[in-house]
Amino acid sequence: MNQEKQSLRGLKVLDMTQFLAGPYCGLTLADLGAEVIKVENPSGGDYVRKAVPKINGVSMYFENMNRGKKGITLNLKTKEGKELFAMLLAETDVLIENNRPGVMERLGFSYEQAKKINCGIIYCSISGFGQTGPYSQEPGYDLIGQAMSGAMSITGMKGMIPLKYGVPIGDVLAGMNGIIGILAALNYRNKTGEGQYIDTSLVDGLVSSMLTNSLSYFAEGTIPGRSGNRYFNAYPYDSFTAKNGEYVVACGTDQHFIALANAMGMPELAEDSRFQEFLIRKSGESPDALKDIIDKWGSDKTVEECVSTFKAVQIPTAPIYDVKRMAEDKHIRDARKMFVEVEHPVAGKITITGNPIKMSATPTTPNKCAPLLGEHNEEIYGYLGIESTTLKEYKEKKII
């Protein structure tokens, strides 16, 4: 891949983040060609370096979240560490951090403090609840965000407990909102020279993503509940059971339903008073009755047979893949290249998740390893003019 042609080539980013939300922001900037320098404490670094599974001691969690970044160590609580950081700060375009609000200020590097060193800096803080407001000091776990955003209240079966989404989506959304803010701020800075502060959070991102779920409350006071895999506005739009698993069908119109009834060999369903009309079909006891019929029809068929029967008549349908089937799917893996093999100096050949943004002139490059702890100390500190004897001393003193 031609690394010359990357959309963010030349952009310098200091990535002071750990765990998921912040690192996702940094890794995407790296995929887009920015020089992202991950700054870690010298005593072990990012907490997720310890996360399993590991290959030859290398955490696959860390690899996925930090691909394509350079890595340096720095103890920000030491005087020399603060001096080094101020030098890095003077040279950077962007800083990302996901500490609890207040921590960067106590270290001496809040936005207001950083601006004195680098007036054009774009400074992005990602946190659980944001920098302002009564919950700003609450911890930012994904489970807590999903609970307080209302997302869990609309996930799960009717009459059963609220459930979290299996994907840590609060973290991912917060990281993505950070990227959008940074890139928009970069466009503004390119025109005006002015930097700025960006404040985004897990809960903000989750609430924003729910804009279609909360509008009924604001319009008419309706509080949405849980409905399993059903969509309140059409039926059959649900998951169904075949003899070897589950699949989904999304029948939006009467035409779809007639096609479905015919495909099942039950054209009479389309004339049945419970199912004949769109509005009746999705209301009262009709969905339960129809689900029973479709599940009974599928009970002696495989998921593949059910899906191909419905696909043949243009009904939107799909198998419910597990992670293995997704990872081995010819479309996702081969055509869309959503997984990338990387040669790691310690772990050997590993597979990580690729980038979802396919760009024609400046392709995203999710095909590089994450850094070993302190791997780029000599390069980055050398660039700042620090002598190698000083670096050696700093390393012994655990400053880097």
Place this chain on the structure above:
Amino acid sequence: MNQEKQSLRGLKVLDMTQFLAGPYCGLTLADLGAEVIKVENPSGGDYVRKAVPKINGVSMYFENMNRGKKGITLNLKTKEGKELFAMLLAETDVLIENNRPGVMERLGFSYEQAKKINCGIIYCSISGFGQTGPYSQEPGYDLIGQAMSGAMSITGMKGMIPLKYGVPIGDVLAGMNGIIGILAALNYRNKTGEGQYIDTSLVDGLVSSMLTNSLSYFAEGTIPGRSGNRYFNAYPYDSFTAKNGEYVVACGTDQHFIALANAMGMPELAEDSRFQEFLIRKSGESPDALKDIIDKWGSDKTVEECVSTFKAVQIPTAPIYDVKRMAEDKHIRDARKMFVEVEHPVAGKITITGNPIKMSATPTTPNKCAPLLGEHNEEIYGYLGIESTTLKEYKEKKII
């Protein structure tokens, strides 16, 4: 708000999208200050203008998804419509579309065709499965994306059916990936003058968001399953039942657990051989046993009492909010301003969801209405130099 200072001020965007993923991309660009022109067919426009709930006939779904955009009508199947569109295309910076792959080419406006009219255009296609690969013609419903990405396979209770997330997250992620691609491409174009094509999809975005969920499969062949609200790597990290609802606790360490046992008045739990050690506590039958104890303790207490008892000793915990409580929460609503009142010419005062990206120099502006159908025809077509008599004729002929 000072609309002069917006990060994307001056950027022109043609938004050829409907439903959710594409419009979310356009609305965020509008929140950032771009002039986003939504192009709709003259016979009814965006399909979600029909979506309930409505206030005075105005769809709140449409309002949320199209705030801050200008609106024009255009029939792209007519000769005059194509001529008008070519004129719009020549003036724009960005085009967003979420038609099924191939539709724009048949209309005469694929990226390759559009580039001949505007060589620097940034052209973003958002679809269900992407522009390439065997499933590219499959319909792009969120339910289908959640099924095929593997996301449903890891959402739900152990031993029960896979469940979708209640939020149409495939759409939201695709829209956000579109924005990131567009803004990165804009940065590249600012430097080189070169535009490009961006291809992203619901399934690509979902797969990318699952990078921490799929790494065990690539590292060791493990297929992750469903575990309700439990996290496999620590306990108690789950939801619990109080007398009036559910709440979550995220106890990551032994210290947290000792604090929890003391707070419940059961310090002996921290000495119990089933719970004493982190690794034992999260394994075998210990989580079930511990959940029973915590649920029994909470059975005569309200969610608020349970949460405040644990918060008092610094244990990460939260109530599970429904949409009403989220919408009325002092932090989310008042401090973070995640809901915005807008004065609509037909619907009156309405509340829509705000923007999660808080920027200091160029605040996001989610505080404007969506356009009425064809509201800005005179302004936009007038700007192209089309006479008002011609516009009147075109309107009668349903060209606009």
